[in-house]
Amino acid sequence: xxxxxxxxxxxxxxxxLVKEFIQxxxxxxxxxxxxxxxxxxxxxxxxxIDTDPHHxxxxxxxxxxxxxxxxxTTAMDTSEYFxxxxxxxxxxxxxxxxxxxxxxxxxxxxxxxxxDMIRGLRPEILLTVDASDPVAAGGAIGAINGVVNTxxxxxxxxxxxxxxxxxxxxxxxxxxxxxxxxxxSTNIVPGLLAVILSMTMVMITAVAIVRETERGTMESLIATxxxxxxxxxxxxxxxxxxxxxxxxxxxxxxxxxxxVPFEGSFLAFFLGFNLYIVVNLAIGFLVSTxxxxxxxxxxxxxxxxxxxxxxxxxxxxxxxxxGWAQALGTAIPATHxxxxxxxxxxxxxxxREVAPDMLxxxxxxxxxxxxxxxxxxxxxD
Amino acid sequence: xETGSDHADDIAISxxxxxxxxxxxxVVDGFDMEVKKGAIYGFLGPNGSGxxxxxxxxxxxxxxxxxxxxxxxxxxxKQSREIKKRVGYMTQKFSLYEDLTIAENLDFVARMFDMxxxxxxxxDAVRDLGLEGRAHQLAGTLSxxxxxxxxxxxxxxxxxxxxxxxxxxxxxDPKARRDFWDEIRRLSAKGVxxxxxxxxxDEAVQCDHIAYIAYGxxxxxxxxxxxxxxxGLHTFVVTGPDLTPLEDRLKxxxxxxxxxxxxSELHVSGTDKAALEALAQREIAHGTHVWRAKKxxxxxxxxxxxxxxxxxxGTEIGAEIGAEPEGAS
Numbered sequence: 234x235x236x237x238x239x240x241x242x243x244x245x246x247x248x249x250l251v252k253e254f255i256q257x258x259x260x261x262x263x264x265x266x267x268x269x270x271x272x273x274x275x276x277x278x279x280x281x282i283d284t285d286p287h288h289x290x291x292x293x294x295x296x297x298x299x300x301x302x303x304x305x306t307t308a309m310d311t312s313e314y315f316x317x318x319x320x321x322x323x324x325x326x327x328x329x330x331x332x333x334x335x336x337x338x339x340x341x342x343x344x345x346x347x348x349d350m351i352r353g354l355r356p357e358i359l360l361t362v363d364a365s366d367p368v369a370a371g372g373a374i375g376a377i378n379g380v381v382n383t384x385x386x387x388x389x390x391x392x393x394x395x396x397x398x399x400x401x402x403x404x405x406x407x408x409x410x411x412x413x414x415x416x417x418s419t420n421i422v423p424g425l426l427a428v429i430l431s432m433t434m435v436m437i438t439a440v441a442i443v444r445e446t447e448r449g450t451m452e453s454l455i456a457t458x459x460x461x462x463x464x465x466x467x468x469x470x471x472x473x474x475x476x477x478x479x480x481x482x483x484x485x486x487x488x489x490x491x492x493v494p495f496e497g498s499f500l501a502f503f504l505g506f507n508l509y510i511v512v513n514l515a516i517g518f519l520v521s522t523x524x525x526x527x528x529x530x531x532x533x534x535x536x537x538x539x540x541x542x543x544x545x546x547x548x549x550x551x552x553x554x555x556g557w558a559q560a561l562g563t564a565i566p567a568t569h570x571x572x573x574x575x576x577x578x579x580x581x582x583x584x585r586e587v588a589p590d591m592l593x594x595x596x597x598x599x600x601x602x603x604x605x606x607x608x609x610x611x612x613x614d
Numbered sequence: 615x616e617t618g619s620d621h622a623d624d625i626a627i628s629x630x631x632x633x634x635x636x637x638x639x640x641v642v643d644g645f646d647m648e649v650k651k652g653a654i655y656g657f658l659g660p661n662g663s664g665x666x667x668x669x670x671x672x673x674x675x676x677x678x679x680x681x682x683x684x685x686x687x688x689x690x691x692k693q694s695r696e697i698k699k700r701v702g703y704m705t706q707k708f709s710l711y712e713d714l715t716i717a718e719n720l721d722f723v724a725r726m727f728d729m730x731x732x733x734x735x736x737x738d739a740v741r742d743l744g745l746e747g748r749a750h751q752l753a754g755t756l757s758x759x760x761x762x763x764x765x766x767x768x769x770x771x772x773x774x775x776x777x778x779x780x781x782x783x784x785x786x787d788p789k790a791r792r793d794f795w796d797e798i799r800r801l802s803a804k805g806v807x808x809x810x811x812x813x814x815x816d817e818a819v820q821c822d823h824i825a826y827i828a829y830g831x832x833x834x835x836x837x838x839x840x841x842x843x844x845x846g847l848h849t850f851v852v853t854g855p856d857l858t859p860l861e862d863r864l865k866x867x868x869x870x871x872x873x874x875x876x877x878s879e880l881h882v883s884g885t886d887k888a889a890l891e892a893l894a895q896r897e898i899a900h901g902t903h904v905w906r907a908k909k910x911x912x913x914x915x916x917x918x919x920x921x922x923x924x925x926x927x928g929t930e931i932g933a934e935i936g937a938e939p940e941g942a943s
Binding site: 448449450452453454455456457458459 | 673674675695698699701703704705707708709710711712723726727728769
């Protein structure tokens with residue numbers, strides 16, 4: 234009995250199957266993505282993502298030496314939640330470090346701490362944690378009590394042994410800076426701007442440029458006296474406006490729907506998002522030089538979006554990632570823009586605080602533009 | 615405007631030794647050509663013979679790897695930007711924006727050429743096309759024939775001196791093709807030089823001058839009527855019953871040279887006139903078929919040339935997969 238007329242022919246089915254495998258193998262980009270995505274994502278994100286951050290940069294604000302305090306900071310250091318980065322001598326200095334992101338934790342010790350403690354006056358230590366990312370701050374706050382008790386038990390020996398009671402002979406006051414209620418949306422919503430802009434800008438630009446080549450209109454276009462600069466600027470500027478509209482929608486939604494504050498300098502924010510839009514358009518342009526079809530442009534854009542979400546500190550605390558993952562994250566513009574937005578919106582940041590992040594984005598922009606232009610020249614001839 | 619002092623005023627294109635290499639493949643190999651102003655110059659040749667690449671070099675889209683030449687008196691390597699302003703190039707594939715209207719497409723092209731009185735030019739072009747009522751129709755909804763005419767109007771909007779048409783009528787019905795060629799001849803009469811590539815013999819004979827290209831080389835060129843005699847091809851037309859067995863038999867016969875079936879006729883051609891005539895005498899004596907000598911036509915000539923040319927895809931076809939699919943045609 235032949236397969237003809239049957240509802241299901243194995244020969245026909247095998248024909249389709251074999252054809253599909255041949256086409257899959259020939260489409261190199263798709264094939265690379267099929268193998269590459271799971272491997273890269275698993276290795277990258279499996280190891281990189283840790284929601285319990287360690288090694289938070291910590292600054293001690295104090296005016297005099299204190300042996301007990303020394304024991305405390307040593308204990309905090311060995312807990313691996315805190316990394317002491319230095320000593321601050323004034324509130325203004327600590328405040329700036331917290332706002333520009335150099336420090337995540339400030340340990341403020343009042344003058345005469347040892348003396349007051351020995352006298353049983355229960356002095357207060359202030360632990361100020363940057364809670365703009367409540368996930369990153371949570372682990373440290375949870376760990377602090379255990380750390381303190383251990384430190385006290387170890388250091389209150391000899392003549393001080395009398396003070397080593399069950400409750401610690403001082404009070405620890407925890408202050409969640411920038412986000413006193415520890416709301417997740419306060420942290421996530423500003424970060425979303427970085428992700429949304431990146432997602433749409435890269436993809437729209439890449440697809441718009443590839444479409445011109447794919448449909449054959451690029452050939453006619455470059456046969457006219459139009460210059461490459463005219464084509465690229467003309468094609469890209471409309472999407473800058475799309476980015477403006479998205480940012481405006483975002484700002485309104487953040488305020489009205491999520492009640493996210495806008496504390497800092499609008500100028501810093503304005504310069505930041507313009508720079509960020511430009512760097513994303515440049516990445517879209519770079520992607521377009523690698524893709525042959527709109528479909529491939531979509532796939533490649535998608536490939537850039539996942540690290541933006543996972544490695545930038547948007548979804549998971551940047552401080553919790555291992556060093557190599559932080560290095561990768563540093564190469565992603567969203568990592569820096571995220572800091573700009575959070576600093577400005579939540580931490581009352583101005584140009585001075587966001588300057589290092591802006592510089593980082595500018596460096597990435599230069600690299601991307603140089604690579605993209607080199608590739609663009611190659612594809613013309 | 616004329617800068618090439620050594621070029622006569624009536625020459626639109628003059629190139630020598632034009633060569634283009636893609637990877638390891640010489641797509642165009644030492645190409646020479648001279649085109650008179652106002653002439654219609656036809657490019658013929660199999661797919662992948664280098665016609666498109668040659669046309670792209672004429673208008674500055676590709677830089678030749680070797681060779682030099684002038685186009686409208688301008689150097690094709692150094693003055694490609696100037697050339698672009700005076701050339702209209704119509705690509706193989708419909709290359710206007712399907713999601714723009716007819717008027718919007720024309721307006722866009724007019725802007726690309728910095729036309730001073732753009733609005734009027736667009737209105738005129740729409741009127742000349744006879745599409746006044748449909749100016750706001752999307753180009754993507756036009757039929758194949760109308761798309762070709764719109765594309766031609768778009769590359770004529772800046773009144774170029776030279777038109778480069780790359781297989782402009784592929785996939786267009788015969789009536790639309792005829793209309794298209796009427797338009798080409800009108801433009802030529804106005805002094806526009808036209809360089810056109812085609813696969814159709816009826817279009818080839820409309821050209822003032824044709825060049826046959828294969829594997830990147832020009833095999834022959836001349837007026838359409840001269841080409842068969844240039845090759846020295848002689849043809850007999852054979853009619854009668856049961857042509858298929860005769861065709862099979864003649865194809866084994868060295869004296870028959872080239873045997874082509876044209877419906878109810880066989881065209882037997884060869885360059886050895888004596889051998890061909892002897893064969894005809896023997897067959898006529900046989901008495902079953904009618905053998906009649908005829909002047910060899912273009913079609914016989916081109917099939918003869920194509921058979922002599924080496925296969926220009928050859929072993930490198932594997933390298934073409936995934937590479938620029940139309941780049942080498």
